[in-house]
Amino acid sequence: DAGVTQSPTHLIKTRGQQVTLRCSPKSGHDTVSWYQQALGQGPQFIFQYYEEEERQRGNFPDRFSGHQFPNYSSELNVNALLLGDSALYLCASSLGTGGTEAFFGQGTRLTVV
Amino acid sequence: GQNIDQPTEMTATEGAIVQINCTYQTSGFNGLFWYQQHAGEAPTFLSYNVLDGLEEKGRFSSFLSRSKGYSYLLLKELQMKDSASYLCAVSFQAGGFKTIFGAGTRLFVKA
Numbered sequence: 617d618a619g620v621t622q623s624p625t626h627l628i629k630t631r632g633q634q635v636t637l638r639c640s641p642k643s644g645h646d647t648v649s650w651y652q653q654a655l656g657q658g659p660q661f662i663f664q665y666y667e668e669e670e671r672q673r674g675n676f677p678d679r680f681s682g683h684q685f686p687n688y689s690s691e692l693n694v695n696a697l698l699l700g701d702s703a704l705y706l707c708a709s710s711l712g713t714g715g716t717e718a719f720f721g722q723g724t725r726l727t728v729v
Numbered sequence: 730g731q732n733i734d735q736p737t738e739m740t741a742t743e744g745a746i747v748q749i750n751c752t753y754q755t756s757g758f759n760g761l762f763w764y765q766q767h768a769g770e771a772p773t774f775l776s777y778n779v780l781d782g783l784e785e786k787g788r789f790s791s792f793l794s795r796s797k798g799y800s801y802l803l804l805k806e807l808q809m810k811d812s813a814s815y816l817c818a819v820s821f822q823a824g825g826f827k828t829i830f831g832a833g834t835r836l837f838v839k840a
Contacts, residue, residue, distance in 0.1 A: 620771075649828070658733075658816050658830035659772070672827045706771060713826050717762070720771035 618643060620709050620721035628727045629697050637692040637724045641709030647671075648690040649718060650682060651706040659706055665690050666713050694726075702728045731755045733831035735817050740837045741807055749802045749834045751817030759820040763791050763802045766814045766833065775802070775815075804836075812838045 621640045629635050641648050647666045651659035661674035665684035684690045688709075694701055704725050708718035732754045741747040753761070760779040764772035778784055778793035778800060790803040802815055814833040820826055 651830075656832075658818075658832045661827060661829055664825075664827070672823075672825050674827075674829075714759075717774050717777055718828065719774070720764075722771050 620645075620707055620719050622705075622707050622721035622724050624724060625722065626725045626727075628729060631697055631699060631728055633697050634693065634695045635697060635726060637694075637705050637707075637726070638689065639692070639707030639709075639721060640689045641707075642719045645709035645711050645719070646688050647710045647713050648684060648688065649708045649710070650690070650692045651708065652676075652701075653704040653706055653723070655703075662692070664713065671713055697728045699728050702726060731819070731821065731829055733817055733819055733829065735815075735831045735834045737832070738835045738837070740839060741804075743807055743809060743838055743840050745807050746803065746805050747807060747836065749804070749815050749817075749836065751800045751802070751831060753798050753800070753817070753819050753831075755798075755819050755821045755829075757822035758795060759822055759826060761791075761793055761800050762816075762818040762820065762828065763789075763800075764816040764818060764830075766816055768813075772816055807838050809838050809840070812836060 649664040650662040653659045664672040679695045704723045706723045707721045710718040735751045763775040766772040776791035816833045817831040820828045
């Protein structure tokens with residue numbers, strides 16, 4: 617049983633570019649949440665997808681957008697990259713949106729230069 | 730607003746017991762999670778408290794007091810491999826459920 621998988625594992629982009637990160641949830645899970653984790657900090661909630669819709673959103677600008685597909689996998693898109701967007705991006709999957717245990721992927725380390 | 734506080738760093742000795750505290754302020758509280766995160770790795774689930782009291786799971790125990798907005802994670806018989814960050818996270822209802830994390834407590838276990 618595969619857990620949560622994310623791709624790519626590492627990525628280097630230039631300021632102003634756009635990036636797409638991908639996540640496949642744990643088998644049987646239907647909800648995907650995305651987090652940004654800066655070095656030495658806790659994960660910051662970006663948004664949550666359920667039934668292909670954005671259900672919850674954290675305090676992130678519109679440059680951050682996402683999508684969920686019918687197979688529950690998800691993408692995180694970031695436009696007009698800033699140096700401050702450099703972070704570990706974590707995807708967490710869970711069953712339903714009722715605050716249940718979430719399983720995290722290994723993350724994508726994004727570096728913006 | 731929502732807020733979670735936990736100590737930045739702690740140091741303990743191998744074989745000892747350590748308690749990591751977490752205080753939170755939130756409305757619509759649903760439950761409290763503890764996650765362990767080793768450097769460069771994903772957080773892994775340790776515990777989930779919904780009701781007041783102590784939940785024991787092997788060497789790890791977690792306590793919750795909803796009236797005080799307080800939780801702690803207790804680690805017994807510390808091992809070197811327990812050196813990691815411990816994240817306190819709160820699930821709350823705000824037009825749907827959302828989970829927010831504290832900044833984490835970095836635990837250093839020394840021989």
